[in-house]
Amino acid sequence: MKSELNGTVSPPMEAQDMPVVSKENRVYFMLLVSCFALWGLLNNMTDNLVPSFAKIFMIKAVDSSLVQVAFYGAYAVLALPAAFIIKRYSYRVGVLVGLGFYMVGAFGYIPAALLQSYNLFLVSIFILAGGLSVLETTCNPFVLSLGAQETSVRRLNFAQAFNPLGSMAGLFLAKYVILAHLNPATLDDRLAMGASELAALRDSELFWVCVPYVGLILIAFVIWCVFFRSKLSDKDAADEMTVAEALKRLLSIPRYYCGVMAQFFYVGVQIAVWTWTIKYAMTNLHVIEAEAANFYIYSIFLFIGCRWLCTYLMKYITPAKMMAAFAAGGIVCSIGTVYLPIDVSIYTLIAISGCMSLMFPTIYGIALRGLGPEVKFGAAGLIMAILGGAIITPMMGGLVDNSTLAFLVSGFTPEETAIRSAFFLPAFCFAVVFAYALRFRHAQEES
Template sequence: MEQKIKGRAGNSSDKTPIVPKQYIVHFVMLISCFILWGLLNNMTDNLVPAFGRIFMLEAADASLTQVAFYGSYAVLALPAAVLIKKYSYRHGVLVGLGLYIVGAMGYIPAAMSQNFNLFLISVFVLAGGLSILETTCNPYVISLGDESTSVRRLNLAQAFNPIGSLTGIILAKYLILSNLNPATYEERIAMTPEALSAIRSNELLWVCVPYVGLVAIAIIIWCFFKKNKDSEKDESGDLNIVKSIKKLVKIPRYAFGVVAQFFYVGVQIAVWTWTIQYVMTTLGLNEAAAAQYYLIAIISFIICRWVCTALMKYIDPAIMMAIFAIGGIAFSLGTIYLPTNQSVWCLVAISACMSLMFPTIYGIALKDLGEEVKVGAAGLIMAILGGAVITPFMGSLIDSGKLSSIVPMFNGSEAAIRSSFLVPVVCFAVVLLYSICFRTKKSA
C-alpha cells in the first residue's frame, strides 16, 4: 500500500497543497500531538535516574518505570487499531489524550503519598494514551488531503517530533534533574524520616511540574477534537486481527522484522536510559551535568536521521542500516573497553548509529503487505515492548556486575555499567542480521 502511495506522490501536481486549507487547523493540532509524545518519551528516560535517587532504588528497580511505559505501548497498540476502525480517528485522539490527562494527574497523589508504585500505575496509564495517539495520528494525517501528497504530509508532521524530544530533554534537565537533592544513598539512609520526607517532597514536586503542566495543552487539543466532528473512520478494509496475525507470522520478512524491531527499540531505550548513569559513574558528574551528554546524543540522533533520509535516494536503506549496525557494535565495544574520555563519546556515537533503524525496519517489514498493513503496523508498534524487557535486563546486569570480568582493567560500579553494554552489542547484531537477510531495493 505504501509503495502505491509513493508512486502517486511522484506524479502529483505541484499545485496540489500538502494540507488543504480546510484541514490546516486539524493538521496543526495533530502536529502538537507529535510534539507531545516525542517530549514525553524522552522526558521519561530521565525519570529512571531521578526515581533511583529519590526512592533509593537499584538500577533494575528504577527501570520498572520503562517497563510500565513501554509495556503499556505494547498492550494498547492493537486496541487502538480496533478503536479507529470501529469509530474514527477523532475518537482515537480523544481517548489517547484523555488517558494521558488521567495518567499525568495521577502523579499528584503519587507525589503526595511518596509512593513509587502509584507513579508506575500513572506512567502506565499515561503511556497507554500516547500509544493510542501514535497509532491514530499517523493515518489521521494521511487522511487530511489528497492521496498524492500523503507521504509529504506525514513527513512534515513527523519532522516536529524531534522538537518535542529536545524539549523533553531540556525540561527534564532543568525542572527534574536540576532539582534533585545531591545527598547520596548513604547520606539519605542516615537522615531522620522527617528530613528524608521533606527532601523527597520537594523532588517529587518538580517531577510533577512538567507532566501536570502539559495537561493544560492536552485539554486544549482535546476540546478542539471534541468540538470538531468532521473526522472519518479508517475505511481501508475489514479488520480481522486473528486472520491477519496467522498470515503475517508466515511471512519471514515481517516476522523477523518484528523481532528486529523488538531488539532495536530495546537497545535504543536501554542506551538512552543508562546514558546518564554511565556518565555519572565514569566522569563523576551529577545528574544535571551528565544530562548534557544525553542532550548531545539526541541531537546527533536527529541530525543523522535527516542526513540518512536524504542519502536513501542513492543508497539502499538496508545496506545503510547494516553499516550503521556495524557502527553500533563497534561503538558499544568502545563504550566497554576504551578509556573514559573516548568511551563517553563512543556512547554518544551509538545514538547516531540508531538514527535510521526504526523507520527502515518498519518500511522493510511492511513492504507489500496489502490489507494486512494495519495489523502489521500495530505489531511493529507492539515490538516497542523491547524497551520494557531489555532496559531492566541491562539494569540487572549493572546491579549484579555479573559481566564485570570482561573488563578487568576497571573496578566496582564502573566495571559493572561498562560490561552491561555487551547487551547493545547483541541487539545490534540482530539488526545487522535482519538487514543482511532482507535487503531491498531503494524504494523500500
C-alpha cells in the same frame, strides 16, 4: 511492477520528485506531527525518572528501571485495543482516546507525589504510556496513508523527525525542572536523616517531578480539542477483514514478522542506552546528575541531526541498506563504549544515538509497506514490539547491578566496569537490526 514480497525491483524514478506530503493533506499532517512531538517529549523525560526515582526512593538500579517496565509495558498492552478502536471507528477517535489516557495518567502524578508512593507513580506512568501507545498505533499508519506509497517511508521518517524535537524539549524539562531540583544528598546522607526530614526532602523533589507532566495536560487538551473539531478520518475504517484474517495475512509475510522482532530489539537498545547514559557519565566522569544529563542532550542533538540527514538521503539511498550501515556502526560504537578510555568512550556513547536515528520509522515503514486493510493490526504489532524497552532496559540494569559481564572487561574500577560491560547488550540488539536490514535490503522501497 513486481510485488515487494517477491522481487527486488527498484521503484520508479519519478518517486524522487513526488512531494512527501500532498498539498491537501498538509494541515492533517501537521496535526499528527504535534502528537509525534508530544510523545517524544514524554518518552525522553520519562527516561530521566529512572535515576531520579532511584535517588528519591533509595532503590536499586534494577528496581528504578520498573519505570521503563510500566511505561513500555503499557505499549504492549494497549496497542492491540488501539487497533480495534481505529478499525471500528477512525484514526481521529484513536487520537482522542490516546490523548485522554495521557491526561488521566498525568493527573495521577499528583496523588502519587502527595502519598510519596513509588507504586502509584508506576500505575500513573502505565496509564499515561497507554495513551501514548494508542497515539503511536494510530498516527504512524495514518501518516503512511497521507500520500503516495512510493514516498511512505520518507514521509514517516519526516514526521518522526519532529519526534526528537519533542525529545529535546523533554530533556531540557528533565534537566532544568526535575534533575536540577534533586537534593545532592547521597544515599548515606538520606539514610542518616530522620523520618520527617526525609519526608520533607521527598516532598520537594516529587513536586518538581510532577510539574512538567501536569503542566503538559494543558497542551494535550488543546491538541485534543483541535482533533475533536477536525474532520480527520481514515479511508478504510469500514473494512470487513477479521482479526483472524489479518493475523493470517501478516504471519505469511516474513518482512512483517521479522520487522516486529527487529523493532523489539531496536526499541530495547534505544531506551536502554538512553536510560543508562546518565549513569555511565556519572560513574566514569564522576559528575552529578545534572552535569551528566548534558551528554544525554548531546546524544539527542546528534540523533535529531542524523534523522533529518537520513530523511533527505532516502531520496537517493535505499533505506534498508542505509539502516544496515548504521546498525554496523552501532555495534562498533557499543563495543567502543565498553573498552575505550573515557575521553574517547564518552563520544562513542554519544555516537550510538546517531546510529539509532533512522531505525524506528524505517523498520516501521518497511514492515508495513504494501499492506492493505490488515495495516492497522500490523501497526499494533509493531507498537507492541515497543515492549522491548520494558525488557531490555531492566536486563541492562541487572547487568549493571550484578556486574554479570564484568569478567570480559579489565583496567577500570569495579563500578566503571559494571556499567561499561552492560553495553555488550546494545551491541547484540544492533546485530539483530543489522540482520533484518540485510535480509530485506532489496525490498521495493523508494530510492
